């Protein structure tokens with residue numbers, strides 16, 4: 248079995264409970280197991296959730312699969328090596344198809360970007376976990392987190408009233424996570440970003456049954472697929488026919504007080520479904536929206552379309568509980584706009600970093616140090632990537648000149664600091680130094696952020712205000 252080829256460290260005596268079997272929770276369970284921890288994982292849903300469409304997982308996360316032969320092979324089989332083309336909202340192309348590597352800083356070599364079906368990626372992680380003998384415990388919703396400094400334990404209370412404790416509890420329970428009370432002393436409410444997304448994936452045969460759709464969205468001669476990004480004013484759309492699925496999304500303004508067909512029906516939930524008719528009514532209000540876009544929407548099965556409300560929270564610098572026995576991870580600690588392309592990647596980087604910190608700490612007594620170091624080594628990087636998402640949202644929802652002459656300038660650009668990072672090695676190189684620095688009362692400087700950036704806390708309102716004034720919205724430093 249593939250598990251035989253995974254090199255596991257000697258048992259370190261640290262027990263870990265992971266709450267939430269999303270991409271972040273599953274990767275945490277795998278990486279903590281590999282580092283020698285004893286792991287349990289609780290998931291609220293009754294079985295693995297196979298909904299969702301696709302996301303980008305960056306190379307900084309996928310590199311960790313070098314330690315996981317099954318994942319390394321499987322990810323090659325299931326990833327899509329697509330291209331991207333840019334269009335006006337009228338459907339006319341003004342740039343591309345481009346290799347995704349053309350969006351990457353020129354100083355970075357050979358960093359491939361793949362898109363993954365979330366259900367397939369999730370199933371792959373679950374299968375690997377089962378191969379190493381850890382079964383996700385489904386139907387176990389965490390209703391509360393706690394800790395006891397004296398006994399050095401974190402704990403969870405499940406919906407069925409049972410309590411469970413471990414040396415470390417990882418709250419990986421997603422955007423509506425329940426650990427804020429313990430970590431921040433109060434809930435940290437999310438608020439609307441003013442945008443929502445209609446999004447869906449379904450078998451490609453349904454879409455190709457319409458000959459006009461089949462003609463507009465062929466595979467290339469080399470078998471690769473092309474994502475079409477259509478950019479409008481304050482909105483955009485994305486169409487992607489790949490080998491087995493048709494996917495589309497329409498991101499739009501979602502002001503509750505505006506009387507448009509799309510307003511008000513979105514929710515921050517991956518299981519909230521609406522009718523494709525609602526989108527057809529909405530796109531009919533967009534000047535120049537072409538018939539082909541509507542035809543694609545018409546091929547959508549009636550019960551699949553998610554209307555996801557994009558909420559946001561200002562960056563929260565503290566992810567750890569007071570006694571250091573509970574830590575937030577992934578979306579539970581930091582939410583991303585889809586335009587950052589980093590929600591899944593950063594949840595995985597968190598998982599790799601956290602497990603590496605536990606390995607550096609080496610024993611259950613040192614778990615509080617481990618999670619504080621993890622928080623210190625991760626927060627600024629994640630916060631910069633959240634800001635990157637705000638910047639990209641503006642680029643991807645502002646119309647281009649008709650001749651496309653401003654296309655390059657407004658294109659999303661993925662800098663070197665994003666791609667040239669190894670979250671495990673970063674911990675190995677910096678853990679002891681950072682710990683010593685904090686013990687001596689010094690100021691720690693991270694190097695996994697844009698070079699030259701002096702991190703200052705920011706708020707979303709501050710960024711939006713700067714955007715409105717046409718001022719630079721990202722902080723200082725070299726973002727290339």
Ligand SMILES: Cc1cc2nc3c(=O)[nH]c(=O)nc-3n(C[C@H](O)[C@H](O)[C@H](O)COP(=O)(O)OP(=O)(O)OC[C@H]3O[C@@H](n4cnc5c(N)ncnc54)[C@H](O)[C@@H]3O)c2cc1C
Nearest residue numbers: 267269270271291299300302389420421517577578590591
């Ligand atoms: C069903 C689903 C579909 C998604 N589809 C897409 C998509 O198509 N495109 C995209 O970009 N992103 C999608 N996402 C979000 C994306 O996977 C995450 O933003 C990213 O991977 C970060 O992962 P995470 O593990 O931190 O959070 P998530 O992937 O959201 O995982 C959180 C997990 O915690 C579980 N959970 C929640 N509350 C509790 C509780 N109280 N007790 C125990 N478990 C709990 C949830 O059921 C979920 O499995 C989806 C998420 C989900 C849950």
